[in-house]
Amino acid sequence: DAGVIQSPRHEVTEMGQEVTLRCKPISGHDYLFWYRQTMMRGLELLIYFNNNVPIDDSGMPEDRFSAKMPNASFSTLKIQPSEPRDSAVYFCASTLGLAGISSYNEQFFGPGTRLTVL
Amino acid sequence: SQQGEEDPQALSIQEGENATMNCSYKTSINNLQWYRQNSGRGLVHLILIRSNEREKHSGRLRVTLDTSKKSSSLLITASRAADTASYFCATARTYMNSGYSTLTFGKGTMLLVSP
Numbered sequence: 001d002a003g004v005i006q007s008p009r010h011e012v013t014e015m016g017q018e019v020t021l022r023c024k025p026i027s028g029h030d031y032l033f034w035y036r037q038t039m040m041r042g043l044e045l046l047i048y049f050n051n052n053v054p055i056d057d058s059g060m061p062e063d064r065f066s067a068k069m070p071n072a073s074f075s076t077l078k079i080q081p082s083e084p085r086d087s088a089v090y091f092c093a094s095t096l097g098l099a100g101i102s103s104y105n106e107q108f109f110g111p112g113t114r115l116t117v118l
Numbered sequence: 119s120q121q122g123e124e125d126p127q128a129l130s131i132q133e134g135e136n137a138t139m140n141c142s143y144k145t146s147i148n149n150l151q152w153y154r155q156n157s158g159r160g161l162v163h164l165i166l167i168r169s170n171e172r173e174k175h176s177g178r179l180r181v182t183l184d185t186s187k188k189s190s191s192l193l194i195t196a197s198r199a200a201d202t203a204s205y206f207c208a209t210a211r212t213y214m215n216s217g218y219s220t221l222t223f224g225k226g227t228m229l230l231v232s233p
Contacts, residue, residue, distance in 0.1 A: 004160070033220075042225040043161075043206070056220070091160055103210030103219040106151065109160030 004110035006092050012116045018080040021113045023092030024073055031102040034067055034077050035091040037112070043091070049075065050097070082117045089114050122150075122207040122224030130230045137194040139227040141207030142187075150183055150190050151208045151221065161206060164192075197231045204228045 005024040013019055025032045033048040047057040052069045060067070064083070069075040079086055089112045098104035125140045141150070149168045153161040167174045167183045167190065174181045180193040194201055208221040 043223040045220055045222075048220060093160075101148075101219050103148065103221050106163035106166060107161075107221065109153075109162070111160050 004092055004094055004108050006090075006110035006113050008113060009111060010114045010116075012118065013082055014118050015083055016081045017117075018078065019082045019086075019115060019117075021077040021090050021092075021115070023075045023077070023110060025075070025092070025094030026108055027073065029094035029096050029108070030072075031095045031097050032069060032075050033093040033095075033102075033107065034075070035093065037089045037091060038087075046077070048102070050102070079115075082115075084117045087115055087117050122209050122222060124205070124207055124224045124227040126227060127225070128228045128230070130232070131197055133197060133199055133231055133233050135197055135231075137197050137201070137229055137231070139192045139205050139207075139229070141190045141192070141224060143190075143207075143209045144188065145209075145211060147185075147209045147211055148219065149210045150181075151210065152179075152181060152190075152192050153206045153208060153223075155204045155206065155226070157203070164205075194229075197229075199231050199233050202229060202231045 007022045030051050034046040035043050037043045046059045047067045049069045067077045091109050091112045093107040093109045095105050095107045122141050122143050151166045152164045154164055155161045165176050165181050167181050178195045183190045204226040206223050206226040208223045210221050211219050
């Protein structure tokens, strides 16, 4: 398996523009997570899905952020409009829930998308 | 509040020495996991220790868990320059009324191993 795939790897955009980050989880995994990593706040969970259904989006910072998972092999995280404080590395991770619980197994992370909003 | 807190924030050692990183947490957990992150890369799982386990080994890694003190340690023996990375602990909680749970990551320990 190729692992978790994210695109693009780097994104530079101007304030106010729409940004779409993409993720392909490992085939067969039933949980998908979006994280944001910054020096100040570390790694924060934004939202996660189980079997394509959003379970908890309480980590999404504002309504400008939205995420979808239209099928088991694809998810997007969209920021509209983007702001300079959204600059961070965004990670997608997936796992196979053991006994139906996501944290009983290791999470597999993608390489991340480094977003810079000017 | 942050569930896992690593200590120290940064550690610099010479090749061949052992590196010890600590993690403290605040609430009861189901398991604790350690991850490594090389610069510019995603996190990679190293080892998972369950709440009923006290010690676990994997190659040059040794993890201990003390649930009474709510702390864990990661020991890397005979370190190599390739071990240079950031190391994160992540704690897993289970919510009582559902099967869902997530991992909460600490801010990490940055390890530098010099040749």
